[in-house]
């Protein structure tokens with residue numbers, strides 16, 4: 001049990017975690033193991049295109065998404081993810097509905113997490129497994145839709161603050 005005080009933010013119980021805990025110390029090296037993010041950054045993940053996709057054609061479009069549009073590969077390179085930020089919860093939900101509408105048309109559906117002022121979006125293709133043209137098309141649709149909904153830069157989105 002932690003001896004640090006716990007408090008609530010946005011309904012979540014927050015407990016400060018020590019930077020290094022003994023469970024993260026390797027008995028062999030006595031050095032802390034890297035945090036998840038560090039591990040992912042040092043492990044270069046490559047896009048994994050689904051069987052039957054033209055990787056030579058999709059590759060450059062994928063690189064544009066990753067290098068210029070703020071998308072990131074997920075841990076196994078089978079999907080792409082991006083967080084969109086909004087000034088209101090209503091805008092965030094409207095953005096989700098915009099994507100949901102196009103998803104019905106294209107029969108391709110994102111995993112989306114709506115927060116107070118942001119939406120996490122993840123695209124992947126299940127059959128065949130990997131990244132496809134559909135994921136790229138829908139990711140672009142998200143970028144266009146975010147523009148229409150007045151998405152803002154990270155840090156400018158609506159944040160959960162202390163109540164009155």
Ligand SMILES: C[C@H](O)[C@H](O)[C@H]1CNC2=NC(N)=NC(=O)C2=N1
Pocket residue numbers: 107108109110111123124125126127
């Ligand atoms: C039959 C139906 O079209 C498929 O199951 C669709 C549904 N929506 C989907 N959405 C996404 N993101 N990936 C898929 O592989 C997928 N498959």
